[in-house]
Amino acid sequence: MTKALRSPALVVRAYNAEIARVQDQTTDPQTAAMRLQFWQDAVGVIYDQQNANIPANPVTQELNKVCATYKLPRRYIERLISSRAGLLKNKYFKSLEDVEAYTENTVSTIYYLLLCIAGVANVHADHAASHLGKAQGLVNILRSVHVSNYHKTICLPMEVLMKYEVSQQAVLRGTDNENMRNVVFEIASRANSHLEKARKIEVPKLCNQIFLPAIAVDKYLTKLQKKNFNVFDKSLQLGSPMLPLSLYYRRLLNKY
Template identity: 30%
Template sequence: MNTSRTAITAAPRVARPLRNQHAFGHGLNRQACRQCVRKYATDVDQPASGAVSHEELARARRYCLDMLRKSDTPSSLLLPYIPTQARDAYIALRAFNIELARTADTTSTPTIGAMRLQFHRDAVTKALAGQPPKQPIAVLLAKAAGDISDNGGKWSKSWFLRLVDTREKYLSNPPYPSISAVESYAENTYSTLMYLTLQSLPMASLTADHVASHIGKATGIAAVLRGLPLLAFPGPANKHSNQGQFAGDVGASRQGAVMLPLDIMAEAGVREEDVFRNGADAHGLRDAVFTVATRANDHLITARQMLTNIRKGEDAGHEFEHQDEEEHMYSPSRSGKPETQAQEIERAFGVFMPAVATQLWLDRLQKADFDIFNPKLRVTDWRLPFRAFWAWNRRKL
């Protein structure tokens, strides 16, 4: 790929590679997406009266796996790279994320959406206590929490609540005031999801969390971009066609909203009315998308450089901005020296694999000259399984 960055001009438009030597990085592999429609469980209010039977657990696992296959194909395809003992946790977490993300799409008002999210808060509390409501995701979360405890680990309840709280904050699609606000959203959703996945290994590593933070931010920023067309032109209630790991970042308000950071829109001269009127041809839209996508790409570049540094026995190259948060405060024996850090990132590598899917989508966005309305961006790339296999064997994201 050409690594030089072509200047952005008003017209005629020339396809622009992203900045930095990696451009938009390596390609990814993945199979084509399927369309999905999922019905909300009807028995969510019934508390579990005792231990979950093997049959109930098997049904819950099948239910959650089916959610991933239909609504988050990338996560489904990356499942084999998660250690066996953590797969139930991974499946449950990703299904939980889909359920939270769908709340806006499956409720008619923010008030009803908030009630639905309160159910999820209560369900998490009960699941982590070993008494889940008889709802498939909660059942599998409870089973996974027990497995993690048996292996000497523990899930942080505060991270689950952070996921729910962040989704509630954006139920009515308030604008992001800045690109930093988009990063904060991504940190509190996709990065947090990765922290919980690391805990399921179990792993308590500041180094692994740091890498996961950058990958999660990249994925979350890409999710915001991918959801932009559905938010701008929501139409009838969306039942979530297969949006891959970016599924769900398309709120439910039937009024259109352009969810680009306001500072970037102002810089590029993008007006919301122009987007509603002209779609992909709105003045400055591609330039704004380019700027936001570049920030996502930068996070992936940083994560790769961190892996390179750590494998050389060097430090990560910069401090982890969230290292002082209580959930990230691990004992020195768990954080380890450079050699131990290298071992930790190798053990955590499967959790980092969403970087492969995110990079491939960003590459396709670049190929489309940052036309976020290009329909090809709405399906999972058939190359993902092959690229993921390549990345896993070479331990390169």
């Protein structure tokens, strides 16, 4: 990103990372809820302009500055917390539509905040951000299958698992078979559909650098297809050495 966007964008992503990892830091729902409440209270202090009471947390301190400078909408900042709190209560996704709703409230919301920082108020940009966020969120769900095995939780939508007669235990055991690949194919197809829709929308040029994570999403889906949708293939967890070059090249072209 350009220097003007880089620093505030880093703050927003750091804030999101702090909230997102709450559910990974503890298996106790009460402890997780208390940690989310800390962030909810901190946001309340920031927007109620009680500067003297802002917690001595580096992310909170920087978020306070960014929210004040760029007038970030409170609803987006709080949505990142409430969506995670909702997942803590429900513990699983019932359908693909539930996953899409969750990714809209998490990943897409990050893009909305970045557009606010860039001063882009454009309905087409918002539409593209919505689709890209859903594509990225669905890919994150697929990539998290390995992590889920450690936490003994299933992020894949239950309706899709039932449709192809795949049990939760089979996912936790890392069982690769045709039914499991059908589950992955259906989720990956939905992600690819959102990615294609996002790229077809004409957006202001400044948006192209904000939406560059689309390159990583595309690369993962392409690699997954080459592995015949075996989500347990270990090579899918390895970083791509060519990704930085791809990002740099697309940045030069000003395309995502």
